[in-house]
Amino acid sequence: MKEAESITDEQAHTYASWFRALGDPTRVRLLHLLARAGRPMTVGELVDRVEVGQSTVSHHLRILAEVRFVLPEKRGTSTLYAVNRACLSVFPRAVRSIMGEGAPDGC
Numbered sequence: 001m002k003e004a005e006s007i008t009d010e011q012a013h014t015y016a017s018w019f020r021a022l023g024d025p026t027r028v029r030l031l032h033l034l035a036r037a038g039r040p041m042t043v044g045e046l047v048d049r050v051e052v053g054q055s056t057v058s059h060h061l062r063i064l065a066e067v068r069f070v071l072p073e074k075r076g077t078s079t080l081y082a083v084n085r086a087c088l089s090v091f092p093r094a095v096r097s098i099m100g101e102g103a104p105d106g107c
Contacts, residue, residue: 011105015094021067027060040080
């Protein structure tokens with residue numbers, strides 16, 4: 001069996017940022033809500049569903065946007081957030097890469 005390539009320092013930093021972003025239950029719930037909705041949602045819509053304050057939801061969305069797990073879109077005075085399915089689909093491959101089972105990918 002061929003040995004898997006080592007991950008680079010840049011990939012290690014990227015993957016670590018992804019794990020940190022998923023390290024909070026509220027962020028996981030926000031991603032789940034956005035994925036289930038199948039459409040962009042406002043902060044207010046998300047606040048109503050997760051029962052935490054607007055500033056907390058905004059903070060978590062900012063962290064998720066930094067790693068591209070969500071994509072913000074300005075519409076007038078509002079910002080809508082959508083789950084970035086392309087980026088999240090890379091996450092399992094990153095785990096396999098860390099385990100030495102496949103070629104590393106990026107988002």
